[in-house]
Amino acid sequence: MDPYHLISVNHHTDSITALTHPARSTMQMARLGALIPLAILLLAAVAATAAPPSDRPPKAQGPKPHKEKEKEKPKPMKVKCRPRKLYPYCPGKPMECPAECSQSCYADCNSCKPVCVCSVPGACGDPRFIGGDGNAFYFHGRRDADFCVLSDRDLHINAHFIGKRGADGMSRDFTWIQAIAVLFDGHELYVGARKTAAWDDDVDRMELTLDGEPVRLLPGTDAAWTSGAVPALSVTRTSAANGVLVSLDGRFTIRANAVPITEEESRVHRYGVTADDCLAHLDLAFKFGALTADVHGVVGQTYRSDYVNRFDVKASMPTMGGDSNYTTSSLFAADCAVARYAPSGGSRDRDDGVAMVSEIAGITCSSGMGGQGVVCKK
Known part of the structure; x- marks a missing residue:
């Protein structure tokens, strides 16, 4: 008889069971354990092939490139009211522009605060206008016109x-x-x-x-x-x-x-x-x-x-x-x-609908901007 196998016969079910020698059983389990990682990799590859496309670009393969040195953000521009004799109540030291317009502001010497150029009547960017009534709107026009x-x-x-x-x-x-x-x-x-x-x-x-x-x-x-x-x-x-x-x-x-x-x-x-x-x-x-x-x-x-x-x-x-x-x-x-x-x-008629700035200096206009000295309608 083979020293590694014993044959057991079940007379009730007519089945035959092989009883494996303990040493050979250990070898078979080791082989099975080595096959499991390969099976997992194969299943993962099949799943990736069948996955729907993504809106995101695939991740880069290989070693990560060296991170480029980030450009330093420019320091906020500083403004102040000049000359000091005309604006004694404003701080003498420069004031930093607000974060939303760090490179484009001016000193409003009536309020002693920095003001964004693009927050008062005018035009900025892909032209966004602010009218004399304080409301913002866009007028795109045409290029080269x-x-x-x-x-x-x-x-x-x-x-x-x-x-x-x-x-x-x-x-x-x-x-x-x-x-x-x-x-x-x-x-x-x-x-x-x-x-x-x-x-x-x-x-x-x-x-x-x-x-x-x-x-x-x-x-x-x-x-x-x-x-x-x-x-x-x-x-x-x-x-x-x-x-x-x-x-x-x-x-x-x-x-x-x-x-x-x-x-x-x-x-x-x-x-x-x-x-x-x-x-x-x-x-x-x-x-x-x-x-x-x-x-x-x-x-x-x-x-x-x-x-x-x-x-x-x-x-x-x-x-x-x-x-x-x-x-x-x-x-x-x-x-x-x-x-x-x-x-x-000819000369201007002073009573034709809009007040002179000299007539309204020092009051707050009702333009919705809360500014002083902006043109106000009579």
Whole structure:
């Protein structure tokens, strides 16, 4: 008889059972244990093949690459009220810009607080406008076209739009304001951001001209220029580069900052910014000293006493249409359908619908912005 096997016969069931020698049983269990991991791997491979596709990209194989050094975020810009004698109640030390506009704010010396450029009447980004009534809306226009932002009897402001083709499925272009033209008293003022590939905050990309002649500003914050032809007109740097304040006494103040589209903005909004053009554009804030009741334009109409806001307040992006009403033939042309500009029309009537800033200084306007000194309707 084989020394490793004993045969047992069950007479009740007629079955035969092999009784295995203990040593051989141990060897068989070891072999079975080695096969179990292989079976698990095989089942996992089959399951992976049959799994539905995922929206997420597959994980990278092989060793992890070295983590790139993260770019340091720029420190918040600091602003303060100058000169100290005019604003004795404001802190003398610089104030940091809020987190939501760390590189684009100014000091409101009436409230002694830093204010985001894009939170007051003006235009920023893929143009988001804030009107004289304090309400925000979008006006996309068209790329490589010019539109009248404001048109009044002795003041006209046009904007030149640049842009990129919208992503698949979009019916419009992405657009930004690259430059503005300000027409007043027969003069032509140009404020624009130069086209640039790689953006550097320390390199000035602002370009200004008056009647075709360059406005030459000295470097450095607070550097100022005054026009010999128009003594009431001044330009002051609000930062060492890429920020200016343009003012015509008693008429208007325009704050302009040249800014790029960052890689992160392009990624999030799918702007498709390329290496040869960072789409430098202007963030703008307006303040007007006096306007007539007949003022018009994309933003101008929001200063009218009879203006009615018809935007859907529940919409995430209330958008103004009617591009054809605001299109001009060129940046310096006051020929949009709603144009009001007539500089040779004579002196201004002080009772034509809007108060002068000097008449309302020190009071809070009812524009919904809680600011002081903003144009208020009578």
